[in-house]
Amino acid sequence: MPADTSDLQSAVRYEADERPPALLAAGLGLQLAILTISGVVLTPLIVIQAAGGADAYLMWAVFGAVLVSGISTILQAVRVGRVGAGYVLLMGTSGAFIAICITAIAEGGPAMLATLVIISSLFQFGLARRLALFRRILTPPVAGTVIMLIPVTVMPIIFDLLGKVPDGTPAEAAPLSALVTLIVIVGIAVKATGMLRLWAPVAGVIAGTAVGWYFGIYDTAQIADAPWFGLPDASAWPGLDLSFGVTFWALLPGFIFVTLIGAIETVGDSVAIQRVSWRRPRAVNFRSVQGAVTADGVGNFLSGCVGTVPNTTYSTSISVTELTGVGARTVGIAAGVIFIAAAFFPKLLAVILAIPSPVAGAYVSVLLAILFVVGMKVLLQDGIDYRNGMIAGVSFWVGVGFQNGVIFPEIFADIAGGLLQNGMTAGGLTALLLTLFVQLAEPRRRRIEVPFRISVLPEIREFLGTFASGSGWGEAMTERLDSASEETLLTLLEHYRSEDGDGDAERRLLLIAHKERDEAVLEFVASTGDANLEDQIALLSERATEAETPAEDEVSLRLLRHVASSVRHQQYHDTDIVTVRVKAPSI
Numbered sequence: 001m002p003a004d005t006s007d008l009q010s011a012v013r014y015e016a017d018e019r020p021p022a023l024l025a026a027g028l029g030l031q032l033a034i035l036t037i038s039g040v041v042l043t044p045l046i047v048i049q050a051a052g053g054a055d056a057y058l059m060w061a062v063f064g065a066v067l068v069s070g071i072s073t074i075l076q077a078v079r080v081g082r083v084g085a086g087y088v089l090l091m092g093t094s095g096a097f098i099a100i101c102i103t104a105i106a107e108g109g110p111a112m113l114a115t116l117v118i119i120s121s122l123f124q125f126g127l128a129r130r131l132a133l134f135r136r137i138l139t140p141p142v143a144g145t146v147i148m149l150i151p152v153t154v155m156p157i158i159f160d161l162l163g164k165v166p167d168g169t170p171a172e173a174a175p176l177s178a179l180v181t182l183i184v185i186v187g188i189a190v191k192a193t194g195m196l197r198l199w200a201p202v203a204g205v206i207a208g209t210a211v212g213w214y215f216g217i218y219d220t221a222q223i224a225d226a227p228w229f230g231l232p233d234a235s236a237w238p239g240l241d242l243s244f245g246v247t248f249w250a251l252l253p254g255f256i257f258v259t260l261i262g263a264i265e266t267v268g269d270s271v272a273i274q275r276v277s278w279r280r281p282r283a284v285n286f287r288s289v290q291g292a293v294t295a296d297g298v299g300n301f302l303s304g305c306v307g308t309v310p311n312t313t314y315s316t317s318i319s320v321t322e323l324t325g326v327g328a329r330t331v332g333i334a335a336g337v338i339f340i341a342a343a344f345f346p347k348l349l350a351v352i353l354a355i356p357s358p359v360a361g362a363y364v365s366v367l368l369a370i371l372f373v374v375g376m377k378v379l380l381q382d383g384i385d386y387r388n389g390m391i392a393g394v395s396f397w398v399g400v401g402f403q404n405g406v407i408f409p410e411i412f413a414d415i416a417g418g419l420l421q422n423g424m425t426a427g428g429l430t431a432l433l434l435t436l437f438v439q440l441a442e443p444r445r446r447r448i449e450v451p452f453r454i455s456v457l458p459e460i461r462e463f464l465g466t467f468a469s470g471s472g473w474g475e476a477m478t479e480r481l482d483s484a485s486e487e488t489l490l491t492l493l494e495h496y497r498s499e500d501g502d503g504d505a506e507r508r509l510l511l512i513a514h515k516e517r518d519e520a521v522l523e524f525v526a527s528t529g530d531a532n533l534e535d536q537i538a539l540l541s542e543r544a545t546e547a548e549t550p551a552e553d554e555v556s557l558r559l560l561r562h563v564a565s566s567v568r569h570q571q572y573h574d575t576d577i578v579t580v581r582v583k584a585p586s587i
Contacts, residue, residue, distance in 0.1 A: 013325040016087055016277040020328050028326055029334025036092050036314050037342060038205055039367070040069050041352040042360050043093035044309045049164075049357070050098075050157050051105035057307075060236035061110075062353060063343050064306030065093045070339030072299030072311060076292060077332030085292035087273040088321055088332035091299050094262055094312035095367055099153040099424070100254045101309050108247045110238030110307055116248065117304030118240070120255035124297035127263050128290050131572055141391045142431040143264045144379025146257060149399040149424040151368040158368065161361030165217050173215035174358040181208030181362035189366075201363060208359035219354040226350035238307040254425045259300065261428075262312040266296045268378070269313040276318060277327030286570045391434045399427020445514040446470075452507035452526050454493060460485050460511060464522075471515045476585045481520055484563045484582050485511070488524055492578065516581075519565065524578040 014020040044061040047053075053061075072091040079086035104113040127134055165174045185204030188196065212218045241248070270292035274285065292313065300310040317335075321327045342348055379392055401407040403423025448463045450456040461482055468478040489509070510525040568579040 011325045012277070012279045012327060014328040015279060016327045016329055018328055019330060020326055022330075024326065025328060025330040026334045028320065028324060028331045029336075029338055032088075032090055032317055032320055032331070032335040033338040033342070035199070035202060035316050035320070036090055037066070037339070038202060038352055038355075038363075039095075039314070040066055040092040040339070041349060042355065042363065043095055043098065045353055045355075046158070046161065046360055046364060047098055047101045047309055048105065050161070051102045053105055053110065054236070056233050056236040057110055057238065058353070059232040059346070059349075060234075061306075061308040062349055063232045063346075064303065064308040065311070066339055066343040066349065068299055068302045068306060068308065069093065069311055070336045070341075070343065071302065072295055072336075073339060074333050074336035075295045075298060076313075077329040077336065079288075079291055082287075082291055082294060083298060084295045085270045085273065085288050086329065087270070087277055087288070087292075088317050088327060088329065088335075089266075089269060089273055089292060089295075090314040090317040090332070090335055091296070091311050092314045093309045094258075095154075095364065095371065096147075096150050096258050096262055096265075096312070097255075097310050098364075099150070099157065100251065100258055102157060104251055104255075108241060108251070111241035112247060112251075114238055114304050114307040115240045115242065116251055116255045117310050118301060119252065119304075120259040121297050121300035121304060121310070123256050124259050124263050124300060125294060127260060128293035128297060131267075131286065131290050131293065137432070137435065138260065138264055139388075139435055140378050140380075141384075141388045141395075142428070142435055143261060144375045144377075145392045145395045145399070145431045146261045146424055146428040147265075147375030147378060148372050148396060149403075149427045150258075150261075150375075151372045152400055153403055153424050154368055155365070158361050158364050161357045161364075164357040164361075169217055170215055173212065173217050174356075177208045177212040177215065177217065177356055178358040178362040180211045181205060181359045182366065184208070185363065185366050201366070204366075205355060205359060205363050208362060209355050212356035212359055217356045217358075222354045223347060223350045226346040228347050229344060230346055231344065232346070253429075257425055257428045259310070262300075262310065263293050263296060264378075265374075266293050266313045269315055269318060272315070272318045273321065273327070276322040286572050290572055387438060391431055391438070395427045395431035395434065398430045399423035402426035443514065445512050447510060447512045449508055449510045452493070452509040454489070456509070457486060457489065460489070463511065464513065467513045468520070471520070473520075473584055477520070477582075480563055480582050480585065481513075481522070484580050485522060485524075487563065488522070488567075488578055488580055492524065492526055492576070518584045520582045520584070522580045522582065524576075524580070526576055526578075 019025075041062050044065050045058065048058045048061055069090075069092045073089070075084045076087065076089040076091060078084060101113055104116055162178050163174050181204045183204075184207040185200050188200035188203055192200065209218055213220070267289055270289045274282065274288065296312060299312075303310045317332070321331075379388075384392070398407070400423055402412065403426070446463070446467050448460065450459055464481045464485060465478050468474075468481055507526060510523075512523040512525070514521050563582065564580045565583045566579075566581045570577045570579075
């Protein structure tokens with residue numbers, strides 16, 4: 001945690017499960033809605049205009065996008081069963097889908113888009129359910145590389161928008177409106193601080209639109225013709241394309257890739273919102289993370305049913321929560337309700353839809369530039385060594401090469417219906433294959449699966465002794481590994497008994513051991529209770545200076561804290577993973 005974490009946490013006025021005054025919650029919900037509704041509307045606008053879609057379908061897609069964003073935002077906040085994070089996570093249309101959605105509409109029509117979004121959302125449900133199993137595949141190099149390739153695939157389309165104005169428009173209209181938009185957004189974002197910085201995109205769009213209005217490229221007639229209240233033409237709903245032809249199979253891998261990357265973004269946002277929603281630092285609850293990814297999948301599924309662009313979490317809600325100190329779930333509910341209400345006011349949506357293309361292009365260009373930096377941060381989040389740098393560097397430039405059609409086009413252009421012509425898909429596949437190769441080439445991870453009970457300790461001791469000997473460690477390291485594994489198992493069993501009342505139920509424990517330089521990494525995969533070991537150990541650390549006798553159930557935790565160099569506890573639905581690192585004693 002950064003050095004100023006305590007100051008940040010002490011600034012939290014209302015935690016996630018507290019209820020602020022209704023007026024405060026509604027006001028913050030309105031602020032979030034105003035900050036993000038332009039992005040929710042502009043993404044389908046850009047996609048459909050670039051793909052040459054009809055105006056009736058555009059109005060329907062925008063209505064559906066705003067409506068689904070409201071529903072999924074509420075779902076994130078209230079958390080129904082295993083669906084939803086239980087935090088303020090604003091949902092909106094995803095810019096990462098722009099390129100692949102344009103291709104889907106242009107080559108197969110809106111019905112093809114709807115089908116692809118529905119099918120790809122099913123993979124997100126699978127990812128959410130088995131999030132623990134994907135942690136070694138969707139690594140930072142893979143996710144970061146794919147995110148950086150998204151702007152590479154989209155930018156040519158966005159640059160075309162910068163000069164898209166009606167015939168007879170003055171030559172300076174497009175460049176000036178785009179330039180003013182860019183200057184205002186970047187200027188405020190760079191120079192402003194605190195809450196004002198969050199308004200940079202809104203201020204830039206308003207300033208650019210004002211310039212466009214001066215030159216006559218802001219379509220006020222469209223606003224005047226839109227009714228105040230109503231629904232779009234239901235006949236514009238595209239339906240589904242169930243032919244499952246060549247176009248479908250060629251585009252499906254790209255949709256799955258972007259869906260999984262959107263899920264990774266949701267994982268990051270759901271972790272971040274937990275950090276800023278509590279006064280006291282807590283270990284990350286990965287069950288909440290799974291709920292956030294599942295709710296994201298529900299939003300994508302609904303987007304496909306409606307026939308619009310998929311959605312994802314917006315990090316704006318994290319910034320607002322951090323600045324205001326209000327993490328109450330009621331804020332998310334209020335923002336979702338406002339989105340739903342806005343969907344039924346066509347005149348309000350028309351104000352955004354009338355924004356000139358050069359303004360929209362400049363706005364999205366800034367967002368994509370930020371997205372590229374986000375990819376870099378993801379890539380570097382755990383540090384980068386030579387191996388990860390090689391994976392990311394090779395994969396990125398392979399993606400750029402395929403996107404621009406310069407890597408043996410006579411060979412790869414027609415493979416799998418042109419699958420590799422999309423740089424994001426080509427680069428992402430390369431990153432995955434390289435990651436799998438590296439993992440297969442690593443020294444074999446040793447594993448043992450045993451019943452989850454105390455009687456298996458002798459079997460675990462024998463297993464760890466063989467592992468230590470094979471890793472070149474002596475008796476001292478073997479004893480450390482033995483102590484760490486015993487205390488971890490005892491603590492997990494104790495928490496399991498306290499929650500379930502029976503520690504001898506037929507549960508299985510998987511222990512995976514491998515060596516990383518001078519450390520042994522032990523992974524305990526089991527089904528346990530709700531108590532988080534990281535929280536418990538942090539609490540013990542705070543008590544370390546107090547003159548008190550430890551409770552009997554804290555003895556194992558105290559021993560584990562001193563034996564292990566680090567302990568990480570990831571809690572998923574039905575599965576807990578405790579990763580214990582033990583440093584070898586110096587000779």
